[in-house]
Amino acid sequence: MSASVSDTEILAKFQDERTRNEAFNLLLKKYQQKIYWHVRRMVIDHDDADDLVQDVFIKIWKNLPGFRNDAQLYTWMYRIATNECITFLNKKKQKNNIPLDDVSYELSESLADSTYLSGDKVQLKLQQALLTLPDKQRLVFNMKYYDDMKYEEISEILGTSVGALKASFHLAVKKIEAFLLSND
Secondary structure, rough: OOOOOHHHHHHHHHOOOOHHHHHHHHHHHHHHHHHHHHHHHHHHHHHHHHHHHHHHHHHHHHHHHHOOOOOOHHHHHHHHHHHHHHHHHHHHHHHHHHOOOHHHHHHHHHHHHOOOOOOOOOHHHHHHHHHHHHHHHHHHHHHHHHHHOOHHHHHHHHHHHHEEEEEEHHHHHHHHHHHHHHHO
8 A cells, every 4th residue: 555545544444453553654654744844844953853753653643543533634643743843842942941032043043054955045034034933823824835734724733713823824924024025
């Protein structure tokens, strides 16, 4: 079976003890890269993202038997990944009472050293602009802009109304625009 296996097939295989590991491997093949980039765009640093993705998939493994199918599988997984990112960023901010600006500066510095940007100045500026946003706005922007998610999907993941998400995205775009124009 390839990575194009359906979520329904993966969940069915997961329910059978004999095919549970195979199901989880299929799940990893299908979603690991998407989850990695979702996390990476939030925490910036590759090593932090790698650690968080491992934590996310451990949580998925532990909680998949209780998955109720009342949401799409990837929506449920994104919610776990998003919560892990928020928890990680909050811990980073609270560690030694670091002010938010210092965390953004620290992330910006690691962004400048990052190899995943490969010297693209426009991409670097955009990422620096994103770091000026509050976490929730950055999440909404990333999910809409990079992951091309519909507001309804983001609403399921974040538990926020579609109207609030649209406003958040609009504010994020305005702040990014202002950042980019002021830093020419």
